[in-house]
Amino acid sequence: MSETTVQDQRTVSGVAIRLEGVTKRYPGQQKPAVDAVDLEIAAGETVMFVGPSGCGKTTLLKMLNRLIEPSGGKIFLGDEDVTGQDPDRLRRRIGYVIQAGGLFPHMTVGTNIGIVPGMLGWDKKKIAERTDELLDLVGLDPEVYRDRYPKELSGGQQQRVGVARALAADPPVLLMDEPFGAVDPITRQRLQDELLRIQEELGKTIVFVTHDFDEAVKLGDKIVVFDVGARVVQYDTPEAILAEPAEDYVADFVGAGATLKQLTLTRVADTELHTPITAQVGEDSAAVVARATEAGEQYVVVTDGRGRPVSWPSVAELSRTTSVPGTRDDRLPVVGLRSTLNDALDTMLAASQGGVVVTGRRDSVAGVLVVEQVMAAIQATRGETRG
Numbered sequence: 531m532s533e534t535t536v537q538d539q540r541t542v543s544g545v546a547i548r549l550e551g552v553t554k555r556y557p558g559q560q561k562p563a564v565d566a567v568d569l570e571i572a573a574g575e576t577v578m579f580v581g582p583s584g585c586g587k588t589t590l591l592k593m594l595n596r597l598i599e600p601s602g603g604k605i606f607l608g609d610e611d612v613t614g615q616d617p618d619r620l621r622r623r624i625g626y627v628i629q630a631g632g633l634f635p636h637m638t639v640g641t642n643i644g645i646v647p648g649m650l651g652w653d654k655k656k657i658a659e660r661t662d663e664l665l666d667l668v669g670l671d672p673e674v675y676r677d678r679y680p681k682e683l684s685g686g687q688q689q690r691v692g693v694a695r696a697l698a699a700d701p702p703v704l705l706m707d708e709p710f711g712a713v714d715p716i717t718r719q720r721l722q723d724e725l726l727r728i729q730e731e732l733g734k735t736i737v738f739v740t741h742d743f744d745e746a747v748k749l750g751d752k753i754v755v756f757d758v759g760a761r762v763v764q765y766d767t768p769e770a771i772l773a774e775p776a777e778d779y780v781a782d783f784v785g786a787g788a789t790l791k792q793l794t795l796t797r798v799a800d801t802e803l804h805t806p807i808t809a810q811v812g813e814d815s816a817a818v819v820a821r822a823t824e825a826g827e828q829y830v831v832v833t834d835g836r837g838r839p840v841s842w843p844s845v846a847e848l849s850r851t852t853s854v855p856g857t858r859d860d861r862l863p864v865v866g867l868r869s870t871l872n873d874a875l876d877t878m879l880a881a882s883q884g885g886v887v888v889t890g891r892r893d894s895v896a897g898v899l900v901v902e903q904v905m906a907a908i909q910a911t912r913g914e915t916r917g
């Protein structure tokens with residue numbers, strides 16, 4: 531299926547956001563932190579806010595759910611002017627995700643997720659069902675996680691719960707303020723992939739503040755580049771901004787590594803994956819070795835009963851066993867189809883391996899990608915830049 535078809539068929543449950551002359555003056559400051567900003571965000575789009583520290587991104591974001599009161603201007607959700615709406619009511623329609631999930635430490639995961647539905651007066655059974663559904667959606671087993679406390683979760687898991695909580699009452703708009711800033715690069719990449727998957731399914735309107743331009747390129751349908759006073763310097767697709775930065779300032783911001791940033795534009799799904807020889811745990815090793823040798827393959831991807839990768843041994847290693855071992859390799863480099871080539875390269879480097887196993891639907895093996903292919907992609911973009 532082509533990219534456009536996917537876009538066309540995307541579900542949209544979000545609403546458009548429109549800002550007219552939105553301004554914030556903090557007391558005692560000469561210049562407004564946000565100076566008469568006009569901006570339109572289409573329903574179901576993910577829009578990334580980037581710009582230098584102190585340019586007003588967070589102030590602008592927090593005016594959308596009125597954690598900060600605007601000093602002037604108007605904010606619309608769809609056709610509705612929400613500038614004067616009661617902030618509590620407004621926040622039930624706008625999910626909010628912050629760094630480290632912002633979970634309440636004294637409440638279980640389930641209770642954290644059920645807060646807004648509880649405020650909306652849902653009955654217990656409906657809240658419990660919704661909680662389990664959301665834990666599933668963000669990739670956490672409800673049985674295992676619903677009764678844990680936040681401190682019993684990893685940073686990445688807390689962040690997933692934060693996303694689940696923001697989605698609990700099915701709000702049309704999601705605000706994300708550097709949600710993945712506090713986790714390690716590999717976890718961050720997984721969380722980004724999850725968000726892309728969830729967004730494909732739900733089609734919320736997402737406004738996302740980040741300091742990481744690669745993250746903006748990967749996640750954004752559009753990127754807004756701000757300068758001081760939240761002046762909009764450029765508002766366009768990642769492709770357009772990388773290809774033609776509007777001002778020298780944006781070019782500087784995009785950075786000298788623009789060629790490498792092209793790697794962030796290419797998804798693993800867009801490359802031709804190699805189809806590996808696979809073997810199921812418990813299969814007869816000799817048969818697998820024969821199969822791999824005939825195909826001229828030196829490695830075999832071992833999968834569990836549901837086609838999910840377990841390990842990636844060499845034919846030589848397998849030939850020393852009688853049946854294919856089920857030992858899970860915790861350091862196995864795995865990326866999803868939505869990951870970028872940049873993510874794939876990072877994962878290879880982190881695992882000191884020359885390739886990654888790529889997973890698709892329900893985490894089953896979709897292929898493998900080797901470092902040579904990533905290098906070829908870099909060389910191809912270099913060629914294009916020069917020519």
Ligand SMILES: Nc1ncnc2c1ncn2[C@@H]1O[C@H](COP(=O)(O)OP(=O)(O)OP(=O)(O)O)[C@@H](O)[C@H]1O
Pocket residue numbers: 556557559563581582583584585586587588589590
């Ligand atoms: N509560 C406040 N009182 C006074 N000034 C503030 C307040 N909050 C923010 N500012 C100022 O407003 C400007 C915009 O701040 P804001 O936090 O929105 O920027 P930002 O782009 O999100 O920055 P960063 O990327 O560093 O988070 C800054 O000059 C900041 O010092």
